[in-house]
Amino acid sequence: MEQFDHIVVGGGIIGASVAYHLAQERGESILLLERNALASAASSRAAGLVLQVSTNPTKTPLARRTRETIDRLTAELGEDVGFHKVGSIRIAASAEREAELDGMAALAEDHDIPFEWLGVAAVREQVPWLELSAARKIAFLPTDGYVDPYLLSMAYARAAAARGVEIRQRTAVTDVLTDKGKVVGVETSAGRIGSESVIDAAGAWAALLSERAGYPLPMAPVRSHYWITAPDPAYGGDHPVVTMPDAAAYARPDVGGLLLGIQESNSATFDARDLPNDPAAFSPTVGDEHWDCLADAAERVGTLFPGIKQAQFANYICGLSAYTPDGKIILGPIPGLSGFLVAAGCCGSGIALSAGIGKAIADLALGRNPEFDITAFRADRFGCVDPFSQEFRDRCAAARANKSRRMDAGISV
Template identity: 40%
Template structure:
């Protein structure tokens, strides 16, 4: 099949939050240029819509922070363009430290907040419990509160990006699969689809769990693995006020946030699941993340969580949600210019922070696609930082799974 279907300056494989964000910034900053976003299903319908969507700015990994700060800015920008609210929940974040190690990390986090001019202060155990009545605080050595942090509806964020991008001239094609990259020597010329070739000056892979397969075609070993993220939503209860803050519990390797009178919470299970991109079906809904809806995983760590959330033993669980994140052994993003080939960018490896960093990621790749300099320092995300890896090997998948299981941050 060699017939040309379309031609563009940029083609993006994947219509999740990254793909839509890149399209927004590219059309905003390069009027008159043509960008096409392909998704074989529906926009923002895989990992994006399944995210817990904590839009946390202040993190121990400082390289993430400028990207998240951009997300906050662009939400306001898009609300003005569309004339509607995205209803971001500026609930703030409670960080509870109940061990000496976590206490030292919290102190460092508070210093990072000051470095980035973000409000943060310590609160008492009583204040924290008043904000979040479900939270047992008697073991706390210190509790930090960052009032400007937020969470959002991840699908809404993704579709705000796509709607604004469309108004600015981006073309979105749903239900059309990019089957292969078009290669000529070391040059990537676009993508093959069942409708024909889409020829583009730059091709961006933003296909989440399936990204390692496109990278492999180009001879690139993409250092990430599709790794299960899972969370639960409780039954409604008066102890979960709708306006209560996000709570991060590093001593329990857990996080929680309100969800309309219920509590949404996630844990780091003892044995995370990482799988080869080769075994993931084209529609992630057809993948069985957990036959028992995470019951076994939760039961293995529930005592750890119950130290701070004693009601977890008897509160009903209404929903179980699971999806893929692209994890790495160092819990850093894996993204940037694909090495060894020309005109290929990899917007990949979100390590569970994709919603939060989507604004900065969108701007970075829009600039790179336009031949400009990346406005952010991506050195910590370098695609070659692990040396030669086989991203489909059991050993690599295990390394990435272990990274999620040992993660303590939100």
């Protein structure tokens, strides 16, 4: 049987980042398995926001690591990884969001992340479509921005391959092989492959893989989506990313138009066991109850973006993000099986957190203490749950719906 030191399952941005970070260690043999094509699921559909300061302090070091890694990968590969360093603006239009923003300012200072307060006039100049009469405080983080999530995923994969990682696409992992409480390999569509270190980075399908290892992860697939207007100079070119937590919305430039993301109050959620293996064969926006989300949000968003009703939305992108009830990722071992690690449940932040997650998991797989505190991300923190039940999935959907309006909201999209 073929043998590798580490097998990473899932070739989205998380699997590619884990492989890249494992490959920093010389002499390890690493195999990345993807059953479709690299970055063909959530990682190519993301809006790509890379916001480093979250209202959830545990995420900030991971996101900061991603921001630094983007620069490192650009230098390492000698090519553009699609990052637009436009900065981000966050608008507080209520006392609650104002208090959050004060907390974020302190967090930015703790982590040496540039953070400024901006006046209304300065913001109006940069983002002409915003209506700011309700704004109480506005923050600007100049080193934030947005990235092409496909390009960044492929950059991790290419840099990993350049360091010796073997990547096999169109190879599905169908089972996890165990012996006396230890992982010993995987069964694949191309036969058995041995390894005492298997990493589950299977995105929305990660709970199905971990179930094969005896522990279905406490997460559920929840729909994320955004709309893009036709190119229009009224949107002001390459302006900063704008987050509007009072309106549960965000926006960024997109090839001359505006990309607008909305967190609806009842996010659609799905049973992971019903998902097809190929995301191209599935749309999470089906049925009459879903089609009008943009119109439903128009009033709420319209207080900050009055042009929403006239905007010519020409494109709609949706996909699945894996959410947990507390809006935090799942990182580390599962109970009862050694050698099996999980990097999943990214809660709409997998692009922004990708390098931090990859580094932490690589550290664990190599037997080191992660440099970040990952205790908040334990797989067993919800106790005994049925992650496929409607009740549990509703809790995950609520985490997405409420996230940008709670203290742990920051970078969820």
